[in-house]
Amino acid sequence: MNYKDFYKGLYNEQRAHEALNEKRFKKKKNLTHVADVPMFSIYVADAVGKDPNNAKLINIESIKRDLSDARNEIHKIGFPSMHANVVIDDIKKSYPLVAGSAAGLAVQNQFMVINVHNLDETKRIAVHEWAHLWMAQKPKLFKKAILDVYNNMMSVASSKAVDVTYDDFLSGESSPKYKLASHLATLVPGKIHSNMSDYWANYFSSLMFDKRSSSKYRLFGKKFTKNLVDALPMGLRFDTTIKQPITMMSFSRGGSIVLPSNSKVYVEKGNSMWIVGVEQNNILYEGVVKYENAEKMFGPDMYNKIDQVLKLRSDIDKMSKKQLENEILFDLKQEIRNTFKMMVDRYITGYKPSNKDYDLLETWIEKYVYPMYLYVLRNTKEYNKIKNFTPNEKYNYFWVQNKLKPADVSLMRFSSFIYNRELMIKQYTQGDRALTGFEHSETRKILAELVEWVNEYGLSNNLELWATAIELFFKLPFKYRTTIVKLMV
Numbered sequence: 327m328n329y330k331d332f333y334k335g336l337y338n339e340q341r342a343h344e345a346l347n348e349k350r351f352k353k354k355k356n357l358t359h360v361a362d363v364p365m366f367s368i369y370v371a372d373a374v375g376k377d378p379n380n381a382k383l384i385n386i387e388s389i390k391r392d393l394s395d396a397r398n399e400i401h402k403i404g405f406p407s408m409h410a411n412v413v414i415d416d417i418k419k420s421y422p423l424v425a426g427s428a429a430g431l432a433v434q435n436q437f438m439v440i441n442v443h444n445l446d447e448t449k450r451i452a453v454h455e456w457a458h459l460w461m462a463q464k465p466k467l468f469k470k471a472i473l474d475v476y477n478n479m480m481s482v483a484s485s486k487a488v489d490v491t492y493d494d495f496l497s498g499e500s501s502p503k504y505k506l507a508s509h510l511a512t513l514v515p516g517k518i519h520s521n522m523s524d525y526w527a528n529y530f531s532s533l534m535f536d537k538r539s540s541s542k543y544r545l546f547g548k549k550f551t552k553n554l555v556d557a558l559p560m561g562l563r564f565d566t567t568i569k570q571p572i573t574m575m576s577f578s579r580g581g582s583i584v585l586p587s588n589s590k591v592y593v594e595k596g597n598s599m600w601i602v603g604v605e606q607n608n609i610l611y612e613g614v615v616k617y618e619n620a621e622k623m624f625g626p627d628m629y630n631k632i633d634q635v636l637k638l639r640s641d642i643d644k645m646s647k648k649q650l651e652n653e654i655l656f657d658l659k660q661e662i663r664n665t666f667k668m669m670v671d672r673y674i675t676g677y678k679p680s681n682k683d684y685d686l687l688e689t690w691i692e693k694y695v696y697p698m699y700l701y702v703l704r705n706t707k708e709y710n711k712i713k714n715f716t717p718n719e720k721y722n723y724f725w726v727q728n729k730l731k732p733a734d735v736s737l738m739r740f741s742s743f744i745y746n747r748e749l750m751i752k753q754y755t756q757g758d759r760a761l762t763g764f765e766h767s768e769t770r771k772i773l774a775e776l777v778e779w780v781n782e783y784g785l786s787n788n789l790e791l792w793a794t795a796i797e798l799f800f801k802l803p804f805k806y807r808t809t810i811v812k813l814m815v
Contacts, residue, residue: 469788694730
């Protein structure tokens, strides 16, 4: 048998197989066969055909012309004929598990669906879905070749992302890598963006917790007033005489006493109230007084007594103001490192922050946040105003609305840059499912630019790479058209 007869036999066998499948397909329920054109048979889902609003969208003659154009384009690329059934349907209703915006589907590698609301794109959709159906008939070796092409493109994109730094973004257009750095610094999936911003909001919220260094700073060189009670160190104690009776309990022996007015007691700073104590007959009795009731219980001179105690404490007055400020700055820097590390561990798995990352964050804190924070600590009125802000309000106060900070300095852009750069770098090791889904569309845009692909959707996975390559074949760069042609033969 010569080659001509061999291929003729294969062709006849394929046509017979297609004819059998077509006969079976025509028997499918809920579909109505409406027309045939070379290479395509057209069906309308009964649910669509019976819906007046959808039915009026269907112009069979227009669909036939578009499918003929699709066939001509497929042949122009160099493909042989392969029959495909085309079903006009409402994808959102009939295929609810598919994204509602899908304009076409290749269903079970058996037929294609064109969404009734996208019939103006029939030619494009038909070429794209036909490519899926054609690929489904190819052997594993061909499919592996497409996967290799996809993974190689991811590797190329990753190699370009490795050397980009955040300095390339901050340097603006003076850096040749600014455009890519700018992309990386502004794109993060919405949910991830929200969670990352929560980390930064909580960092700024934590500044207002009573810390040893900041509390000392608020007390340093000031006459003590009731507005500074929350800055007092835990356990600070002074002696006084109560102005009202108070019930006190013994936690070691049980029982209670009512201590009358003018009794001498010690008063100690507790976590949220004053602890009042007295010893009688070798038994310790204690009670509590809310901060807001302290003057009625201890008299307004209690603040002078506390002031005297503070002046006697060596760790308050004998530490210089500069030492306190250095300690505060150290705390701020340490916490920014910890916050960034926790965020990275949670959302950028496997990335180890570099010293350069930490140095940049610490520089921002020292130049922009630290001066504002000292201002707040020095001003009790300002401190009291913002201490009850929500985390996001504190974030806005100390960072977003910070007039010391240049507009292009952003913790979220920095976080986004690290997130996206690492995503770029890791793509080629994560297989062909890593970028499937609408949430990765912005990331795919970056990749498409890096590898000069015609659209972002084609980089979802190896299957979409192939289908968009055929759909947009004549828009591909020459190097990709050459690759596609070699894979076809």
